[in-house]
Amino acid sequence: MNQASPGQIVRLEPLVARVLANNPSPYTNSGTQTHIVGTTDLAVIDPGPIDEAHLGTLLTAIEGRPVTAIVITHTHRDHSPLAAALKERTGAPIVGCAPLVLSDGGPRADAAFDTEYAPDRVLADGESVGGEGWTLEAVATPGHTSNHLCFALPEAKALFSGDHVMGWSTTVVAPPDGDMGAYMASLDKLMRRDDRIYYPAHGEAIERPQRLVRGLMGHRKQREGQILRLLRDGTGAVPAMVERMYVGLDRRLLPAAERSVLAHLIDLRARGLATEDGGIWKPAA
Template structure:
């Protein structure tokens, strides 16, 4: 994609952070996956993206011969982690970050299916750190979009690489069985307690007022939950029927994603003993 969102070009966002956009734009990835390079001397590469030769070439051009300390992964969806393998061959850097997950993903989006070949050399957990010359990355556990999702804080500049947990263009899909709405909401609550200056997401522009956006995302999800409960109070329904009433005018390509998010809400409501299911039909629990 050229013009306003050029792919393959290294753009400095601040002295320690450079962004390279991958050419994998889609209804689910917006303009494409954004890979971030952290550092000036030695580098960390966050979410290297798809295994696309042009994107790999662009990343290596941005590296410009500097040592790569780590290839960092927020979560192993196919639009985020497959480029770890060619980059590791080219740089020798370890793959670190999110744990691998084995799960049958019934989600709708081909570009977000799990990367079955993802193999981290080091799994990071809440509070774990790595560092280079003038930079530190600290893992912030943010499950919900996936069970293994991590964000990474850059304390030197109070930036947060938010992956797909908080994006700069849309709310993220929460797709069971690995996506979990209760975990997602808890992770948003967790971010509200932080004082990060800016978020650099995997998709969409930088978020300059992150707490305001996160507050809005929490409100949006609570509104969706209330909408589901009101629909079920009026009549029992299955997920497609609920989506057709809740998402009027939605792009048909996005309907499967909406159905997965509604299902995630229903599972959360079921676990809280507010609704029950019989086959594919959901109803208010009496």
């Protein structure tokens, strides 16, 4: 697949085109990729952040054709905010994941969420939306966020994997909403599918998806093993663990690494393998 620049419309296969938003960052790679499905009538998956230039490119790609649905994988602000403006211009309903409002007493992650997201229809696991020659079936994949959905396109044996499986990096799993146990279960769910190709929201298409998913599961198991060894060695504070586990990491990504390690620790505690007291973690007795 050819890496595009913002503003380019790339045809990936007969039913799928891609448009890159101009929002590169350490967390989004080259930016958020919006996918357009269909030929006669269309679905637009993850229209992206509020950006008039990106909206203009999407309307150019749509070429006046009817839009059956604006489809959202999850409500991080680089994925869903442009949906409202696209709905206003096309009249298409917003469908997909549920709204997500966090209410917890711990460190909050909702600054990254689109609090104005208002779907016309929430899709449960296995429910679908379709048009002429295409169907998008919701595949519930919580973990990165509790409301995350992937979307299968059975006509092409393709899966739009959102941020659950990406083509450039491992997925951030950040408590309080991100859940490592749910993330691993969702990876296992994808392993049992036979999709031909994944189209992620960040990074290039994944042409051997089961191999990558197996590798992601192995990577997380390795991280878990590292954490358990550090606990046994007496390293119980998350920042200290990150310093030892992520040598050479871009300093801008340290907060995400700390949240990922915390997600592993919370999962280990739920499984009876770790305990915590005052922010210091220990192996369970």
